[in-house]
Every structure is written in structure tokens, then in C-alpha cells.
Amino acid sequence: MTTHDITITINGEAITATVPARRNLVDFIRQEAGLTGSHVGCEHGVCGACTVEVNGTPVRGCLMLAVQADGAHVTTVEGLADTGRGHRLRAAFQTHNALQCGFCTPGMLASALEYVEGGGTADRTAIREHISGNYCRCTGYQAIVDAIVEVIETGEGA
Amino acid sequence: MSVAKPLPHDAARLHVTGAARYVDDIPLPANTLHLAFGLSQIAAGTVTALDLNAVRRAPGVQGVWTAADLPSDCDCSPSAHDEPLLAGDTILYLGQPLFLVAATCHLAARHAAARALVTYEETDAILTIDDALAAESRFEDGPVVWSRGDAEAAIADAPHRVNGVIEMGGQEHFYLEGQTAAALPQEGGDMLVHASTQHPTEIQHKVADALGLPMHAVRVETRRMGGGFGGKESQGNALAIACAVVAQATGRPAKMRYDRDDDFLITGKRHDFRIAYRAGFDDAGRVLGVDIVQMARCGWAQDLSLPVCDRAMLHADNAYHLPAVRLESHRLRTNTQSATAFRGFGGPQGMLGIERVMDHIAHSLGRDPLEVRRANYYAAARVERVEGGISTKKKQLTPYGMEVSDFILHEMTEALADRCDYAARRARVAEWNAAHPVLKRGIALTPVKFGISFTLTHLNQAGALVHVYQDGSIAMNHGGTEMGQGLFQKVAQVAAASFGVEIGVVKITATDTAKVPNTSATAASSGSDLNGMAVKAACDTIRARMAAHLAAERQADPGAVQFEDGRVVIGSDVLSFAEAAQACYQGRVSLSATGFYKTPKLSWDRKRGAGRPFLYFAYGAACSEVVLDTLTGENRILATHILHDCGRSLNPALDMGQIEGGFVQGAGWLTTEELVWDARGRLRTHAPSTYKIPACSDRPQVFDVMLWDAENREETIYRSKAVGEPPFMLGMSVFHALSDAVAACGPGYPALDAPATPERLLAAVRRVRG
Numbered sequence: 001m002t003t004h005d006i007t008i009t010i011n012g013e014a015i016t017a018t019v020p021a022r023r024n025l026v027d028f029i030r031q032e033a034g035l036t037g038s039h040v041g042c043e044h045g046v047c048g049a050c051t052v053e054v055n056g057t058p059v060r061g062c063l064m065l066a067v068q069a070d071g072a073h074v075t076t077v078e079g080l081a082d083t084g085r086g087h088r089l090r091a092a093f094q095t096h097n098a099l100q101c102g103f104c105t106p107g108m109l110a111s112a113l114e115y116v117e118g119g120g121t122a123d124r125t126a127i128r129e130h131i132s133g134n135y136c137r138c139t140g141y142q143a144i145v146d147a148i149v150e151v152i153e154t155g156e157g158a
Numbered sequence: 159m160s161v162a163k164p165l166p167h168d169a170a171r172l173h174v175t176g177a178a179r180y181v182d183d184i185p186l187p188a189n190t191l192h193l194a195f196g197l198s199q200i201a202a203g204t205v206t207a208l209d210l211n212a213v214r215r216a217p218g219v220q221g222v223w224t225a226a227d228l229p230s231d232c233d234c235s236p237s238a239h240d241e242p243l244l245a246g247d248t249i250l251y252l253g254q255p256l257f258l259v260a261a262t263c264h265l266a267a268r269h270a271a272a273r274a275l276v277t278y279e280e281t282d283a284i285l286t287i288d289d290a291l292a293a294e295s296r297f298e299d300g301p302v303v304w305s306r307g308d309a310e311a312a313i314a315d316a317p318h319r320v321n322g323v324i325e326m327g328g329q330e331h332f333y334l335e336g337q338t339a340a341a342l343p344q345e346g347g348d349m350l351v352h353a354s355t356q357h358p359t360e361i362q363h364k365v366a367d368a369l370g371l372p373m374h375a376v377r378v379e380t381r382r383m384g385g386g387f388g389g390k391e392s393q394g395n396a397l398a399i400a401c402a403v404v405a406q407a408t409g410r411p412a413k414m415r416y417d418r419d420d421d422f423l424i425t426g427k428r429h430d431f432r433i434a435y436r437a438g439f440d441d442a443g444r445v446l447g448v449d450i451v452q453m454a455r456c457g458w459a460q461d462l463s464l465p466v467c468d469r470a471m472l473h474a475d476n477a478y479h480l481p482a483v484r485l486e487s488h489r490l491r492t493n494t495q496s497a498t499a500f501r502g503f504g505g506p507q508g509m510l511g512i513e514r515v516m517d518h519i520a521h522s523l524g525r526d527p528l529e530v531r532r533a534n535y536y537a538a539a540r541v542e543r544v545e546g547g548i549s550t551k552k553k554q555l556t557p558y559g560m561e562v563s564d565f566i567l568h569e570m571t572e573a574l575a576d577r578c579d580y581a582a583r584r585a586r587v588a589e590w591n592a593a594h595p596v597l598k599r600g601i602a603l604t605p606v607k608f609g610i611s612f613t614l615t616h617l618n619q620a621g622a623l624v625h626v627y628q629d630g631s632i633a634m635n636h637g638g639t640e641m642g643q644g645l646f647q648k649v650a651q652v653a654a655a656s657f658g659v660e661i662g663v664v665k666i667t668a669t670d671t672a673k674v675p676n677t678s679a680t681a682a683s684s685g686s687d688l689n690g691m692a693v694k695a696a697c698d699t700i701r702a703r704m705a706a707h708l709a710a711e712r713q714a715d716p717g718a719v720q721f722e723d724g725r726v727v728i729g730s731d732v733l734s735f736a737e738a739a740q741a742c743y744q745g746r747v748s749l750s751a752t753g754f755y756k757t758p759k760l761s762w763d764r765k766r767g768a769g770r771p772f773l774y775f776a777y778g779a780a781c782s783e784v785v786l787d788t789l790t791g792e793n794r795i796l797a798t799h800i801l802h803d804c805g806r807s808l809n810p811a812l813d814m815g816q817i818e819g820g821f822v823q824g825a826g827w828l829t830t831e832e833l834v835w836d837a838r839g840r841l842r843t844h845a846p847s848t849y850k851i852p853a854c855s856d857r858p859q860v861f862d863v864m865l866w867d868a869e870n871r872e873e874t875i876y877r878s879k880a881v882g883e884p885p886f887m888l889g890m891s892v893f894h895a896l897s898d899a900v901a902a903c904g905p906g907y908p909a910l911d912a913p914a915t916p917e918r919l920l921a922a923v924r925r926v927r928g
Contacts, residue, residue: 141854
């Protein structure tokens with residue numbers, strides 16, 4: 001099994017490890033960094049539960065190899081919580097019950113954050129399209145869209 | 159009071175920060191083994207050679223088990239002891255676990271499992287309903303038949319008749335968190351199991367059985383699941399047993415998580431059904447007699463198929479009074495995954511059958527289907543007629559002889575039809591369809607009446623354990639499990655209300671078989687009903703002890719002690735709840751109690767199909783409008799309006815979440831979620847790339863959900879009603895709206911099958927055009 005020595009900066013902390021070439025980024029985050037907020041759902045890029053930010057862009061953690069992220073800066077849901085970024089979205093997700101089992105929530109927040117920080121409008125159709133790459137099996141999505149709309153309509157930033 | 163407040167989910171803050179732990183997130187010792195199954199590649203036959211040498215030599219492998227290496231048959235079945243953990247020589251479905259690999263990491267175990275060299279002798283598999291009928295391949299001896307009145311004569315004598323068949327597919331649960339379990343060996347041979355399960359007691363029972371231990375030697379803990387939907391009622395048994403076997407054999411912790419494709423291939427799904435019907439009716443569309451034959455594909459093992467098929471029969475009436483009815487149910491054994499519990503538990507299939515009958519009757523008479531549905535509704539609740547000073551109740555009975563005494567769908571339908579402007583919109587849909595040759599619209603308003611209680615009467619019990627600590631903080635435990643539905647918060651609200659404290663005073667703790675024993679699965683929508691009552695009973699016990707002590711100290715009446723707003727008021731004395739707890743501790747008062755509840759009034763004879771299987775019914779109605787592209791079959795839900803009955807809601811915010819999510823999941827079942835097995839029995843739709851659950855862009859553009867505000871007539875916890883399953887069946891409105899859109903294409907009846915994929919819709923369009 002081919003291995004590589006790589007360094008990935010996760011939530012500001014550089015983590016160096018020797019990893020098999022085929023290890024996914026999300027497995028690296030969960031196993032090497034011990035950050036379990038990024039969830040493994042379908043493991044082939046459809047459900048979106050493992051979505052994390054790599055160099056500022058949302059990425060499927062199961063479709064990117066850890067070696068591809070060598071030298072990159074990764075932000076996970078824990079990193080967002082630590083820095084306060086996205087705090088309005090987190091608050092809105094709680095008050096609107098935009099989660100039930102919570103398994104999709106970290107990935108859903110990453111996609112919602114990209115939309116809001118990218119200047120997305122409160123247009124519900126546009127929001128629905130934007131988060132269509134993140135499955136939620138519990139809520140029926142209504143509350144998730146409500147939460148994002150409220151964040152956009154009631155103030156600045158995410 | 160905390161009850162009835164729209165409080166957020168108890169773990170919402172943990173979820174949005176990534177701090178909520180699922181089983182796969184629990185830190186385990188570094189020497190933990192990771193497990194994977196090797197799966198059968200044929201649907202039926204025998205294994206003639208199983209060469210696992212390459213598996214054993216694969217990197218990281220620490221052990222391999224076949225059926226012969228297990229300490230017992232390690233049965234995984236919740237019912238009939240017919241599910242050995244590993245197949246021996248006989249293969250019963252494609253995807254059946256053949257051997258078990260333990261390795262140093264998850265991927266190593268999976269890669270190793272793929273190296274097996276298996277030689278099979280394949281036999282003809284029984285895959286379809288027709289195969290099973292032809293081979294008389296069944297569970298139970300023959301079909302189950304229940305009847306009331308003479309359906310045959312009523313159909314023959316009726317002015318009009320329809321008959322037909324509807325096929326409805328199964329459904330993959332697609333809980334976002336796949337099946338996961340972990341086992342940690344303890345001193346003296348005991349075993350601690352963490353499982354993503356709706357039924358910790360069953361895991362405890364099955365693990366103890368497999369290892370040859372008494373139940374007290376196995377402790378199962380479940381803090382939360384990442385979705386369950388019925389898929390974690392029995393389907394988690396195999397993983398927990400596998401982990402426990404390896405942990406016992408090696409002395410090392412073991413963890414197992416199914417890869418998503420394996421999860422699809424191994425675990426059971428919703429039963430697919432074929433329902434054949436013959437109905438006789440009058441000029442108004444009122445059913446005079448109906449004969450319904452339900453054929454369910456149950457898969458390789460009995461699992462929960464008998465109660466699922468019973469519940470399908472119990473919902474063959476949905477909201478309609480059927481004066482003469484004959485129900486016949488075939489429980490068919492096939493070489494496919496063992497169909498299992500899924501939200502609604504057979505109810506949705508049973509209901510879809512009678513909804514098809516209503517739709518077909520309306521089409522044959524040229525009437526509005528809603529008019530026909532209403533004409534067939536059960537009589538309104540408690541219609542009383544006073545004749546000559548004697549009050550007589552007008553009784554209407556279900557096909558199984560239970561009186562429907564709480565029927566509120568007349569008022570609910572009226573209110574929903576007004577709110578969504580049904581009549582005017584139906585007229586506008588007709589105008590639109592007259593003007594548009596390619597895009598066709600359809601609208602349908604369908605009701606739901608769902609029976610609440612486990613049909614296996616002894617399961618309707620629950621236990622709880624409540625502690626009040628000397629600082630006034632409260633810890634609460636019960637047998638219910640949290641899968642996202644908000645049960646823990648609802649029950650915590652009950653506890654907080656009992657002691658008159660803020661919700662934050664109550665600590666919610668993980669479901670734990672060492673704290674509350676002999677619990678039922680969190681299923682049948684019963685979680686809040688059962689566990690809320692059990693927790694209330696425990697709280698009432700402690701409160702009564704506290705009141706007695708505090709009152710005695712002050713020569714006051716214990717009955718007059720008030721617990722409210724975080725205080726305890728005893729006459730003119732006012733203590734904080736913490737001071738009261740401290741005083742009771744000092745006074746040597748026990749501040750810990752168990753609580754127990756069993757659902758009253760139930761009496762059910764499942765063999766005869768007679769009695770009262772349910773404490774009450776939960777009701778709902780939905781109106782959906784769709785647009786269909788008749789050239790491609792592509793379609794959209796334009797608007798959905800829902801009115802749903804949760805009794806006096808314990809938490810309106812959480813209940814709304816169940817309704818919205820249940821509806822979308824139900825609509826998914828009937829539209830995009832298609833399971834396809836090939837001719838050799840391989841499930842071809844074994845991942846979300848080929849199996850389509852609703853995405854955010856699939857939900858209705860207009861989505862209006864209201865709670866029907868009326869208390870439960872039965873004495874449930876704060877007069878609330880169960881809400882887990884009933885809203886699922888609101889998705890039927892989408893299916894019938896699509897049927898309505900197809901019906902606009904020509905004179906024929908659409909006879910749409912489910913799921914209504916674009917292919918099926920196009921076929922139906924061709925059918926109605928003749």
C-alpha cells in the first residue's frame with residue numbers, strides 16, 4: 001500500500017501524518033484530527049453529509065483524497081464554531097428546527113454558508129437549488145430554507 | 159409550563175457545532191478491531207467452496223469467522239429465529255453475509271472481504287410476487303382473511319362496480335447515518351454495546367443469546383441515531399452481534415459500520431405490495447362492498463413481516479366506512495432482502511389500496527374524487543340521536559370491528575378545502591388543462607386515519623427512571639430512543655412540567671438497558687405516548703414524596719403544595735426547587751423513582767382480526783397540485799397544503815418537523831424512490847447515485863402546514879397525539895394529483911402504479927389515450 005507524508009491545516013492547526021494514498025479527506029479529518037463533526041453518509045459524493053471547506057470552497061470530503069489536500073487549509077463545522085463564523089446561521093438552524101437527526105447538519109451548514117457569504121438573496125428557489133446537493137432525510141427541507149431566508153433578511157453576514 | 163412550548167430539539171446546539179456524537183464518533187481504544195461482512199453474490203443456492211485464504215492474508219486482517227466458527231447460530235431475528243448471522247451452506251438472498259472479517263481499520267476489513275473465492279451452486283431464485291405465488295412460498299400457512307358482512311353479495315348487487323390492481327414499490331430507509339455498532343468487552347465476560355438502534359432491549363437480548371450470557375451481562379447504550387425510520391428496529395442486530403462475537407473471542411473492542419452500498423444490499427426495506435381490488439358502489443360513489451387482496455413481498459426472513467402485513471390490513475379502510483368487506487393478505491417469502499419496518503409499517507400500503515379504489519370509483523362516475531372520498535368517510539365523532547328520551551349512539555365499525563368514535567376528518571377536510579381553495583383551484587386546473595396540450599396539471603386532496611398503538615398488545619408498555627439530586631437538578635431516563643424526532647425533548651418537557659422547573663434543569667440521558675429494562679422499540683409512533691406517561695409517573699411519585707415531607711414539616715396539606723416557576727409553595731412558605739430538594743434530602747426522602755405505563759383499553763385477537771388494537775386514531779389531510787410534462791414524464795409539485803392532527807401538541811415546533819419531513823418522505827416513496835432488482839436478484843439501485851430520495855429542489859414550491867388544534871379524546875400524555883408515522887401518508891396526495899394530471903390526457907383510467915416515475919407516468923399517459 002503506497003503511503004504519503006502530508007500536512008493539512010485543519011481549523012488553523014497543521015496536522016502531519018503518513019497516510020495511504022487512497023484515504024479520503026473526510027477519513028483523515030475524522031481519524032487523524034479526531035474531528036467527528038464531518039459525517040460519512042454515502043461515501044460517493046451524493047448525500048453531502050461530509051461537506052467541508054477546502055481553501056475557502058465547499059468540497060465533498062469523501063470525493064477528495066487526503067493527499068490532494070496536502071498543504072491546504074480545511075475548515076470543518078468545529079472550526080466554524082470555534083471562530084464564530086456562521087454564528088447567525090447556527091442560531092437560525094436551532095430556532096427554526098432546521099435539523100432533526102442532525103447527521104446532515106454540518107454539511108448543510110457548509111453549503112448554506114457558501115450561499116450566504118457569497119451574497120445569495122432570500123429567493124427561496126435559488127436557496128433550494130443551492131442546497132440541493134445536500135440530502136436531509138428528516139426535515140422535508142422547509143425549516144432549512146426558512147432558516148437561511150431569515151439570516152439573509154435580518155442582517156449582515158452569516 | 160414547559161409542555162406545549164415550541165422548544166428546539168434538545169441537541170440542536172450540539173448538532174450545529176459538530177459536537178453531537180453518533181456511535182461512529184465515540185472514541186474507542188487504539189486496539190479496536192473493525193469489521194466487515196463478505197456477502198453472497200447469488201440469490202439462492204448453496205456454497206460449494208469457501209476459500210478465505212486470501213482474505214486471511216490481506217493486510218491488517220486479525221481474524222475471519224464463518225458460520226462454523228461462531229459460538230452459536232447467532233440468530234438476528236426479532237421474531238422467528240430464522241436469521242443466522244452468517245449463512246452456512248444455504249444462500250437465501252444476494253447480499254447475505256457469508257463470513258466476517260476483523261481488521262485494524264474499516265477499509266482494510268472491506269478490502270480483505272472482497273478477496274474471498276466462493277464457489278456456488280445456484281438454484282432458481284424466488285424473486286417476485288408471481289414467483290412466490292406460483293411456488294406457494296409463504297410465511298404463515300396460507301393467506302390471512304378477515305371479513306365483515308357479505309362483500310361478495312354486496313358487490314354483485316351494487317349498481318356499479320370497478321376492479322383493478324395497483325403495484326407499489328418498496329422503499330430504502332436511507333437514514334443518513336448508516337448502520338453502526340461497537341462492542342467493548344468488560345470484566346467477568348460482560349459486554350458493553352453502543353448501537354445505532356431503535357430497540358436497545360432487542361440488541362441486548364440478541365447479543366446475550368448469541369454469546370450464551372444472561373441479559374444482565376450485556377448493557378446496551380444508545381444516545382442517538384442519525385435517522386431510523388424503522389430501519390433500525392431490527393436491522394442493527396447483525397452488526398451488534400458481530401461486534402460482540404469478535405469482542406468476546408479476541409478480548410478487543412470491535413466496531414462495525416456498513417458502507418452505504420453494503421447497507422442497501424444487506425438490510426431490509428419497506429415491503430412492496432400488489433393490491434387487487436373489486437368494489438361495488440352506488441350512484442354517489444358510496445362503497446357497498448369491497449374485496450381487497452394484498453400481496454406482500456417479505457424477503458428471505460420473517461422479521462417483522464407478520465405485524466407489517468397485519469397493519470396493512472388494519473389500514474385497508476383508511477378513513478372510509480366499508481359496510482361489507484373482505485380482506486385477504488398473502489405474506490410471501492422471496493430470495494431478497496428481508497423487508498422490514500419502515501415508517502407506517504404496512505399502513506401506507508394498505509391505505510394506498512383503498513385510495514386507489516376511491517380514485518377509480520370517482521373516475522368511473524365522472525365525479526370529483528374528493529366528493530367520493532367524503533361520501534365514504536366514517537360518521538363524525540359521537541353522533542348522538544335522542545329518540546323518545548333514549549340516547550343511542552350511531553356506531554360505525556372498522557373491518558376489524560373497532561368502533562370509530564373519534565372521527566374528525568369531516569371538519570378537517572372542510573377546513574383544509576377552504577384554506578387551500580380546493581374547489582376553485584380544481585376548476586382552474588381543468589381550465590389550464592383544456593388550454594395546454596403538453597403540460598397537464600392535477601390536484602388531489604387525500605385523508606389519513608392512522609391507528610395508534612403496537613398491534614402486538616404486550617409491546618404497549620414503557621418504563622422510566624428519574625432522579626432529583628440534592629442541588630435540585632434532575633436526571634431523566636426512559637426506554638425511548640432519539641433518532642431525530644425530538645422524543646427526548648418532548649419527554650423532558652413532561653418532566654420539567656411535573657416539577658414546575660425550566661427545561662434546562664432536566665438532564666436528558668442516553669437510552670441504557672441498565673437503567674430501564676425490558677423496553678419496546680421506539681416505533682409505531684408510540685415514543686412520546688408511552689415514555690411521556692412513564693416519565694410522568696416517576697415524576698409524580700417523587701413529587702408526592704417531596705410534597706408529603708415538606709407539608710408535614712409545616713403541618714400543611716400535602717395536596718396544597720405547589721410546584722411552579724422553579725419554586726415550591728407550601729402555604730405561606732416559598733422554597734426554590736433546589737432548596738426543596740435539599741430539604742427533602744436532609745429529611746431522608748427518596749428522590750429517585752421508576753415510572754411505568756401500559757396503554758389501557760386494548761384487546762386484540764390477531765388471528766380473528768377482531769377487537770380494539772388501537773387506543774385512538776391520528777388524522778390528517780393534504781392537498782397537492784402537480785404539473786406533468788406529458789412528453790417526458792417529468793413533474794413538479796406546485797403546492798401542498800396540510801392540516802394535521804397532533805391532539806394537544808406537546809411541542810408544536812417538533813411536530814411540524816415530523817409533518818413536513820413525513821410528507822416529503824411519503825411523496826418520495828410514491829414518486830422518485832424506485833428499487834430495481836435484476837433477473838438474478840441483485841439490487842441494482844444500491845446507492846444514492848441510482849436511488850433518488852427527495853432533494854430540497856423536489857419539495858413543493860408552496861408548502862403550507864397547519865396543526866389541527868384539538869385535544870385527544872383519550873387520556874394520553876397532556877392529551878397529545880402521536881405524530882411519527884401518520885404524516886408519511888399525506889404523501890399520497892401527490893400520487894393522486896399525478897394520477898389526476900394523467901387522467902386529463904384522455905378518457906381511460908390511469909391505473910398508475912407506484913412509484914410514479916417518469917417512465918410509469920408516460921406509460922399511463924399512453925394508456926388513458928387508448
